[in-house]
Amino acid sequence: MENATILTIKELVNKGRAVTGASSLFSSAASHSSSESSSKNPNSRPGSFDSDLTCKFLAPLSHPAVIVGTISLPSKTLICPNRYCFRFSDGDLTICCDILRFEIRAIGSKICVLSWNFLPMKHCGGFLEIIKWKFMDTGNLLSRCSGIGSFPLFPSLFPSRNGDRKSRYCVHGVLESISPVSVVSCMDGESSDSVNLPGFLVHVMACECKAYSQNAAVGCSHAFEKSAFVYFCGLVVTSWHPAIRKLVGRNVALSGLKKKMIYVRGDSLLVFVTTESSVLHPPCISKKQIVLKTVVDRRGNCGSYLGFVKGVYLKGKLVEMDEDVWLLLTDQILNRSHSIRTGSLICIRNVHFVNTKFSWGEVLILGACFKTSITVEFFSPFETSCLVDSCRQNSLSRFIESLSFPARFWALLVRSCLQKFNGIPSEKEILRSCQKDELTKMYAESQIPSFMFQPRGGIFTEFCMHESCGCNSEAHDCNLKLVMSISSFVQHYKVMLNELLSQINKNSSANNCLSHSSSTWKRDNHTNTKTLGSDDIGVILLGKLKISSSGRLQLHDRTSSIDVLTPDLLSDRNAHRIFEVSDYNLIMEGLPESMLHMPFLHNSLRCRNVVNPTPLAIENTLTVRFSLSLGTGSCKQVYGHHSLDWRHDLNEFKGGRFHLFRLTHKFPMLKNGHPGMPDCTSVFVEAIVLPLELICSVTEEDAAAPYFGEHDTSQEIRPHKRCKTNNGLQRERALSVPHEISCQMTIRCASSHCLVSAATLSNLKEKKSGNMLSAKRVLLEFIPECSNYYQALQIGGCYLMKHGTNDSFCAGRSGISNNDKISFRPETRLWSVEFSFDEDLTHDGSVDVYPLVSSQPSLVEKQHVSSPQPCSDVSLLLPYDAKGLFSVFLKNLEELNKPYAAGKNNNNTSCCTHLETIMQAEPSLVPPSNSLFPEGNLASFRGDVVAVDAVTSSVVDVSSSYCINVLVNHQIVKIFGPLRRHSYLTGFGPGASATFYRILGTGEENRFVLTSASFIKINSRKASDGRQLEKPAHQAALCLPKVTPQEYVPCMLAGPPACNSFSGNKDNQQIKSACKVLSVYLLVLQTRSDDPSENECRNNFDIPLAGFVVDDGSSVYLCWTSGERAFTILRLHEALPEEDIDVAQWTKRDSGRETTAYHLEQIVRVHKRIVMKCNGSQIDTLFRDITVAVTSDQLLAKSEDTFLKWLIPNAISGPLWEVARSSMDMKMIAHLEREQCVEMDTSRLNLQNVWGNEVSQVDPLVRAWSLLQGLLNS
């Protein structure tokens, strides 16, 4: 203590560093008074703060140091946003402070701060937390425990006017609660102007004894039973607020008060008001127990809570206490102390305990009201930021204040979720934050039911009539769904799966069962899928829809993105609009087999992950893909700032003419697809242009006054104009197009704005040839910029395109004729349209509306499940007569050559047994093709995918393809073909309901082939928890082989029949033999995708081409292969052997990171594409000259080079492989070279070039037995 230097505040502020200091660096508590020794420095306190937080401790000063200064009440000299906090001044500088073991006498006295924390703050230099202190004046110390002092609330400049008879009352009792400071406007008696007087209320349980004797304040036998309110009024007195706050729960006496009758909500209430002569008599400090854990003291609804702060969020509005205990400090008026920091122990008095069951879990909400006071019992030892009030009160905070506690909590979670939302393209952060507030408010308003709003009565009502003003009554169950950011959502499930996995591992190791080791399931972990419904999850996701670079539709927010599978979308998809996704299924693909049979732990979602989404450093051993399958109409737009949008939308319709066309087919994207075809970046759809145009008669007035709400657009508001039908229609029906059909048009805008207007369908006039007489089939080309449209368009859907001289259909042509190729222009807008027909227009009352063909076929399907809410942008109500005409245009596209229902004999067989018989049948065989090109009828139908098998067949032209078993009409249909990247859609696999368009019938019953023009649409996914997989017979069949995107067999060998011009090559026989790898000849490694969101999946790199020198015992070949086969030969899925290479820098001994592939991926990710060549001229000397070329501009590190070269001996030391090979001709080699842009240099070694179609490890014994068997049989 003697050695301690005296620090000035200036020094601390100038350093601007958070530090903690003490008078002594050694524990010498013995030299201190007993009262001091009981208050331990929190730094040395054994933590009951079970922190998983990674907080930094405050840096301690290296030398003992004290601060000398005075504590004062808040004054105008220092403007602090928190307004009512203590000040500390050393004569030079004044900063805010908080103090433990506060005594009233300390105010104004010179004290020596023995132990303290200093935290820099922006606005007033810093904040001092006084942990231990003593009076400088030792004389004062003697009188310390003498008990009572008297402190006039007014500075003693004014002599006490005892003569004032009015101010003769005194109140003595336990200080129960204190209100925040509020401002009352009142009339100043002298100037008759209204002045704003600050003041606060104090609730005292007082003793009724009239005489207050100074000596009997403590320990007397008073009965503190009478409730009394004291109003501290005026600027000077209000500055006592922080001091009085420290006295809550203690015995105080106030004298020199006057009585006032106030009227609160019609009731009169007696209140004591402070006067200029009021005096405060504080209690003597009694020894308090130090509490190191959460203490809850509850009386009824309110109580006190003592606990550590785990986190402070949203500018202090939300404070995390213990697990699932949250303190809400939403009222703007509340005083929040700077010292409420992460890690501090706080005591919250008079707080509402609201146990709330949300749909995602249960939370204890501590709701602060005007009676609540918070004192800090121990300061946080961590370097965490101070709480600073932002005084701005905006509409959101006012809105939140008007809610009940659970709703407030929910709204704050929404706000924090939107916090991470880059929703508004605005540069200014403040503006953005305001917009987010606005967005939160609008969204919350739409979600929170009315009973969760509660009127606020003002500070007097709520403080004085606390029990009766409704502050008490809370809704305890709350069906609001949690809004989460996508990254926290995915994170949650990753954590859950990891927990589940570790549980499984624990179980299996307990059973000493090795079959569940992670390497076992990794091999086919793309097979197993589990689906969870949104009802079970209880989470709403907000995000924007976009199409990733890989062509997948994704929901994304600022944090992350997730693949989305949706049956219907408004074509009006603005990339800036935020959608709310509430009805969905979460699909988890790639679960280990063992997990399918485990019930999912229903971990409640932790709100902490929402407000504080710092990713937990979990060991990600699982490579599960998450995607969402949206339910119909689940994608609602969040009411945003689009008031301009709908007006703009409607303006588009004003007096406009529109082309009508129907999509009849979508051709799959050819991106990175067919080797034989030129690179094609465009996508194509086939459409039928109807010989009609829609003339819309929306007027300016209509557009100005649209209707609101979808539900209001029912009959009542429809103008029941009788639609005129052309007389000629009856005669010409279905044969030719009538000249004009009147109809009624409902335009739905992005929000719920609707507009109903009259419109006319009239014969499309063309420039030259006059009227267009029949529908024309055209091919629409979408250049890459328009691929968003391509994604949104649905086969079978009808669309409107604005008709003008420069639209895609009219520009540069005199008329549309069949088979025209029309380029879609990026500026063109499309609206989806659906038709319905009035059954009888002559009826005035009831209008029977039903869609003939919904533009979204899935809607028709699901009518019984969800409300058949129309989802198209425009619906047209047509006279019933027109139905015949339209049925020609709108014929069902999903029922083309559909496999017929099972025969009559099978009628009794249930679908299940049928399924089983098929499942148990031997491996699917590919239909034999006896002609050069496959022949058959095209078919389109919808069915449920039951299983996807790898085809085990030696027929060359369809090897490495898959057989999709689809349940159609209760019978299994087999569809063969390669599932390539373009057709392998998100969510495809067993459990998906999909529509297959234009697949080729093979002539055999229920067997079809996917062609390069076939399109698969996924309509929905069944929610499954994997239970149906329990039958072992199914397990084998339901195993979906890993579909490696981009893995294909060169088209000369095995492409889809349609593009396979070489399939007739009889010489191209496939031969299987066991081979040993002699050397690696060429290796091309490249990253699979540039999309970062896909980087999580396994093997995020590809081997598009690899050449190996192999020996099958009789001769040596140069064997070329790609993809997974090359992975196998290189033994990339095997664990990295430690002894083979100095792999210390590569290997972290985490499970899942031990494979060679993992380490190779790190290298490939950096260098994008790596080509490694062995240039030796002899097989034995191949390694002497190895060149490694990378495409990135980064140099290949020495260790990376070594690692890549190590792959060669690693492959050579591999086992025998059974390779199914076929010979390669020069054409194919040339093609591969062109495609991969590498020189294969196939003639250098003078070996025969072969293509490896299949690679599998040889079990020599099995092979020998089978050879023997073959020989014995021959």
Added chain:
Amino acid sequence: MANSQMEPGAPITLQELYPSSPFYKEAVSLRVTGMLRGYSVETAIGVIEDGGKSLRINTQNLRDVSFRVGSIYQFIGELHIEQSNNEAILQARTGRNVDGIDMNLYRKTVELLRQFLKEEGNSNMVE
């Protein structure tokens, strides 16, 4: 050795080595396989067993084979019939450890090989 020309060791199973069998002759070259039952370092004589039959092997000419009782070994060498007790012993000229061999498969293979050689021999005769 007496024979200037060394014959290839005909693969046989130990069951085929009984006194009246065509292989049970002095100086016939054989390839035998069986599990090592015992081994004497002093005499360098081991005993292999297969299918209930056993055979003594004289390994004094072998250098680089380490013998472990319980492992399966294959020897090629010449049979020597001891006149005193009419017992056979194989004078091994080479031997190796063949642990992991599937004896059933091996027996079948031997049969098949013989069949093939017989056919081959027949066709050669026709020529």
